[in-house]
Each structure stands twice: as C-alpha cells, then as structure tokens.
Amino acid sequence: MARFSEDALTEAVIARMDKCDNPRLKQIMAATVRHLHALAREVKLTEAEWFQAIQFLTATGQKCDDKRQEFILLSDTLGLSMMVDAINHARPGSETESTVLGPFFVEGAPDLEMGANIAPHAKGGAPTLVSGKVSDGSGRPVAGALLDVWQAGPDGFYDVQKPDAGMDLRARFRTGTDGKYHFRTVKPVSYPVPTDGPVGQMLLKLGRHPYRPAHLHFIVSAPGHEPLTTHLFVKGDGYLDSDAVFGVKDSLIVDFKPGAKPGEFTCEYDFVLKAA
Numbered sequence: 001m002a003r004f005s006e007d008a009l010t011e012a013v014i015a016r017m018d019k020c021d022n023p024r025l026k027q028i029m030a031a032t033v034r035h036l037h038a039l040a041r042e043v044k045l046t047e048a049e050w051f052q053a054i055q056f057l058t059a060t061g062q063k064c065d066d067k068r069q070e071f072i073l074l075s076d077t078l079g080l081s082m083m084v085d086a087i088n089h090a091r092p093g094s095e096t097e098s099t100v101l102g103p104f105f106v107e108g109a110p111d112l113e114m115g116a117n118i119a120p121h122a123k124g125g126a127p128t129l130v131s132g133k134v135s136d137g138s139g140r141p142v143a144g145a146l147l148d149v150w151q152a153g154p155d156g157f158y159d160v161q162k163p164d165a166g167m168d169l170r171a172r173f174r175t176g177t178d179g180k181y182h183f184r185t186v187k188p189v190s191y192p193v194p195t196d197g198p199v200g201q202m203l204l205k206l207g208r209h210p211y212r213p214a215h216l217h218f219i220v221s222a223p224g225h226e227p228l229t230t231h232l233f234v235k236g237d238g239y240l241d242s243d244a245v246f247g248v249k250d251s252l253i254v255d256f257k258p259g260a261k262p263g264e265f266t267c268e269y270d271f272v273l274k275a276a
C-alpha cells in the first residue's frame with residue numbers, strides 16, 4: 001500500500017474524483033479538500049483538536065430541527081453567508097441590497113390583508129407602522145409583489161424559539177397596482193442569537209458578543225424579477241457596527257421616526273427589484 005506525504009495525499013484524494021460526472025461538484029469538492037488539507041498543515045492540527053472539531057459539528061447537527069437551523073447560524077456567524085451574498089448579489093445600480101436569510105425563516109406564514117397587524121400577541125413594544133412601495137429599476141410600481149415579513153418580538157425571541165407559540169410576528173402581503181404596502185407591528189429590538197448551542201458557545205469562547213442589531217426581515221418577490229432577501233435595520237442601534245452575523249449594509253439602515261401618537265413609530269422604505 002502506498003504511503004503519501006502531506007502534499008501527495010492532497011493530490012491523491014483529488015485524483016480519486018476523476019470519474020465524477022458532475023464538473024461543478026468535482027470543482028467544489030476538490031477545492032474543499034485542498035483548503036481543508038492546507039488548514040491542517042498551516043495550524044499543525046492535532047488528532048485531539050480534529051476530534052474536537054468533529055464533536056462540534058456533530059453537536060451542531062444535533063441542535064437542528066424543524067424550528068432551528070444551527071448550521072445556518074454557524075455559516076452566518078463565520079461570515080460565510082455574507083461572503084456568498086457578496087459573490088452572488090453585487091449591487092449593479094438602484095436595486096435594494098440583499099443580506100442574510102438568518103436561521104428563523106419559516107415557510108407558510110399567513111397571508112394577511114394590507115394594513116394588518118403582524119404583532120397582535122406581542123407584549124410590550126412600541127407600535128410601528130411600516131410602509132413603502134415596491135418598484136422596478138425604472139421606477140415603475142410592481143403590482144402583486146409578495147412581501148414575506150418576519151421579526152423577533154419585544155423580548156428578543158422569534159416565535160419558533162417559544163414552545164407552542166404558533167406563528168406570530170410574521171406574515172405575507174401582496175402589493176396592489178400601485179406597488180405600495182403597509183402593515184403594523186412593533187418596533188424591532190436588538191437581541192442575542194442563541195447561546196445555548198455549540199455556535200453560541202463558540203462565539204463566547206472567541207470573545208465575541210452574540211448580538212444582532214434591531215431589524216425586520218423581508219423576502220420580496222414578483223414574477224419577472226429576482227427574489228430579494230433583505231433586512232431593514234433600525235438607525236442608531238448600538239450593534240450596527242458589530243452585528244454577530246456581519247449582515248448590516250448602510251443602504252438598509254432606516255430611521256424609525258416618531259409616529260402620530262406618543263410612543264409610536266413609523267418606518268418608510270421603498271424596495272427596488274432587479275429584473276430576472
């Protein structure tokens with residue numbers, strides 16, 4: 001049996017992929033092997049350290065279920081999600097910038113009438129009116145655009161983090177012929193990503209805080225346009241410059257202004273979609 005040197009081993013593993021009939025898969029896996037082997041050589045990885053890494057990844061998978069995606073959280077906190085976003089969503093012009101999906105998106109949010117309150121069960125929090133329009137790159141309104149909206153509650157938790165909470169603080173709206181939208185909610189607050197799992201513990205051991213600045217999540221989609229996954233961040237939040245998942249972009253920071261009544265706020269933002 002052949003014995004491989006450090007460098008020869010890398011090429012031997014890649015050579016075993018020669019019969020792969022998927023060029024893209026072969027390209028990605030070969031690069032993965034090269035980088036993983038280079039990492040092991042660079043830090044002189046010990047067997048105990050590698051086993052600890054395997055245990056960490058195992059624990060990350062075990063923490064995932066139908067309501068929690070610990071691997072997305074790992075990708076987000078390592079900046080990999082935003083790297084993929086930067087590679088795939090360069091901002092060509094006036095289109096709204098994208099950012100991370102996050103680990104708390106849920107399919108099947110309820111379809112509500114425009115103007116509805118998505119936070120009827122929220123305890124506390126400042127009432128907020130969110131409004132704006134959806135248009136294309138030429139400024140034309142996009143009729144029938146679907147806005148999938150979700151956020152954490154005033155206590156800093158998403159509905160899926162609460163046992164038997166049901167769907168709350170999330171909904172879907174469709175624009176009319178004028179492309180406009182509006183709905184009511186509570187002003188979002190900054191909150192920590194979960195620290196009761198392996199990813200949160202990793203952050204704490206690295207001396208990093210787990211906080212995200214206050215934000216609203218949106219997926220905006222319409223026929224003939226590329227879907228947009230983005231946030232609206234609250235201007236002045238203390239974590240804008242140190243978001244645990246690196247998701248803040250200047251163009252997505254919005255001033256939540258005082259509303260008509262004391263203690264209320266308004267948020268206005270126009271989304272611009274890119275043609276497909």
